[in-house]
């Protein structure tokens with residue numbers, strides 16, 4: 001059931017989009033926001049719950065100090081002001097994803113407010129910087145996860161019901177809300193995507209969240225309305241939820257602009273409602289119409305005392321902020337002489353810190369990138385772990401590269417050394433020793449193998465004597481095979497040519 | 503003028519998913535009105551320069567270290583639920599959405 005759409009170009013010719021983005025970030029703290037339950041993803045349902053996060057009578061919340069610190073650091077990185085005094089509030093609603101019947105959040109006193117994030121977008125006139133203004137970033141807790149069973153999902157017997165897992169309920173969440181983003185015109189979908197991407201890089205750089213959109217630790221809701229011109233009053237907006245990849249941010253906005261424009265062109269009013277984005281079909285469908293149910297009756301949380309970060313604390317956190325990702329990325333790209341795309345692949349692989357550490361241990365940037373993005377990324381992928389979880393350190397990778405540079409190992413042997421290091425056999429040099437890995441540099445040993453190779457393949461030898469140098473490959477290959485890859489291929493080639501009078 | 507109307511009580515009851523009879527709506531509207539009027543008398547003595555009290559004790563920044571503590575045993579948790587299935591709480595479906 002797809003809605004009528006009109007061409008994107010036509011949307012832009014007749015309407016001006018206004019966007020608002022709400023991003024929820026699950027913090028990477030070890031414990032929950034108000035209790036000591038673990039936050040690990042993927043645990044058995046309801047094994048990370050306690051009286052506090054289940055809302056049992058008599059339980060009392062206590063704020064996770066690290067979560068407050070992360071909230072302040074996020075605010076500072078987003079150029080926000082930090083509240084000198086703020087409170088938590090109860091957001092009251094009755095839905096089974098919150099067993100307390102309220103979500104502990106912040107209402108009119110967010111801890112961070114009035115900031116911005118600049119993002120670069122490619123336009124017809126070249127790269128243009130858009131400033132996305134941040135209205136607020138506040139602290140709250142995540143909700144439980146519901147699994148809906150019955151009725152439309154296909155179960156024949158039994159009434160409709162939901163199965164709820166409260167492991168996620170109470171995980172610290174920061175909600176980052178933008179001000180209405182105006183003036184992006186046809187670039188609105190790209191600006192939104194660039195903003196969420198830049199925010200993800202920034203949060204990753206701060207180390208406050210694993211920002212995995214596919215696991216829901218970074219989630220985006222998109223508010224969108226259209227008006228006939230930038231001077232016209234704001235139109236009715238829809239809120240699209242479930243936008244869980246960067247690509248979806250752009251697609252969902254594009255779709256919603258086309259859908260709303262079709263309705264407005266037809267003279268139909270937009271309904272203020274929540275809509276759901278469907279990644280597979282690329283459409284949004286109507287969810288809940290905003291109504292009384294949104295009357296949350298916020299009031300200050302009586303079980304928690306106010307948060308009042310001192311100026312000293314804020315300044316200390318500010319002084320420890322990492323270089324902003326966009327600036328760092330630009331600086332490193334220039335230092336390393338690589339393209340933006342190559343840089344992005346380092347960042348996306350989660351390899352930036354590892355590459356930097358390897359460079360700090362003495363390897364050159366190109367070699368550091370090569371190992372982490374090539375062989376080691378493959379190993380991590382095979383083992384199904386993050387790059388940083390591999391049992392090899394930046395120092396070991398730098399040492400390995402040192403062995404290659406000194407001529408002791410070639411890349412093939414180096415990969416065998418990686419096997420040994422990952423298997424816990426020790427440092428690279430020790431693994432090379434114990435496994436007897438070393439380029440054969442003794443020419444007499446190589447010449448013996450070359451003579452054997454020439455005898456075994458006289459045709460190739462004759463071709464080389466006749467000047468067909470391309471045939472060298474076959475002989476070099478068999479010498480490499482005979483020496484189990486421990487020869488320096490370039491030296492073998494030289495010797496083969498020399499032996500055959502070339 | 504009363505501090506809370508019968509309609510206000512009906513609205514709150516529906517938000518709280520509590521079913522009230524006509525008689526109960528009238529009764530509670532009257533009782534809540536007495537309570538709210540009594541509490542409202544505080545605002546008569548509170549001047550504009552007195553900030554609202556947040557907490558009985560003037561304390562801020564009570565934080566806990568980010569340390570994991572043991573959770574409850576799942577079976578004993580679910581034993582207290584009206585219904586459970588597959589290690590999860592089983593609840594009536596409320597809204598037709600995710």
Ligand SMILES: [Zn+2]
Nearest residue numbers: 035037050053
């Ligand atoms: Zn808990």
